[in-house]
Amino acid sequence: MNFSDDTCYSPRKVLEKKTAHCMEGAMLAAAALRFLGQKPLVMDLKAIGRDQDHVVTLFRDGNNWGAISKTNHGVLRYREPVYRSVREIAMSYFHEYYLDDGRKTLRSYSVPVDLSRFDMQNWMTSEEDLWDIPQAVDDARHFPMLTPHQIKNLRKADKIERTMAAMTEWKKRL
16 A cells, blocks of 8 residues: 555556555556556546545446546445446446545546557656656546536435445555
8 A cells, every 4th residue: 555645656666666556556457457458548536625536447348337446445446347438437436435524525537548648658667757647637638527506415425334434454654
């Protein structure tokens, strides 16, 4: 687990260091899927307030979309390839994306970003941090997930939902 945003390792460096945060994990998954014949696609999920954005790797199985994600929380990880569109898969993350007080924060998702556009930078094997990639993902066109009316009427996640989401795989080192 990498709790730092001070790195942006290539997939090769992630394997060498045995640590990754969500962007690095997304790039590793994209590289692995590329070796299996998929396009190396990632998608940004944007949150509001003090919540953190999240990056997932997209893949296709026939006409359906699935996703792979690196996170410390169990509910934001893998998505089976059963979704008909990128919007559908983005929406599958909505209910599990909230702050400790229960306020739901997920607001937009990006177009899929094809990491093969960074092949000239050797994104899969670079020894250098790859800050251009998260910048491009952040700069990609984003689509709103909710209308203002929907946002106004959102209920907070209840206590049992918040308790479940508090479970993490790794304890943060101080």
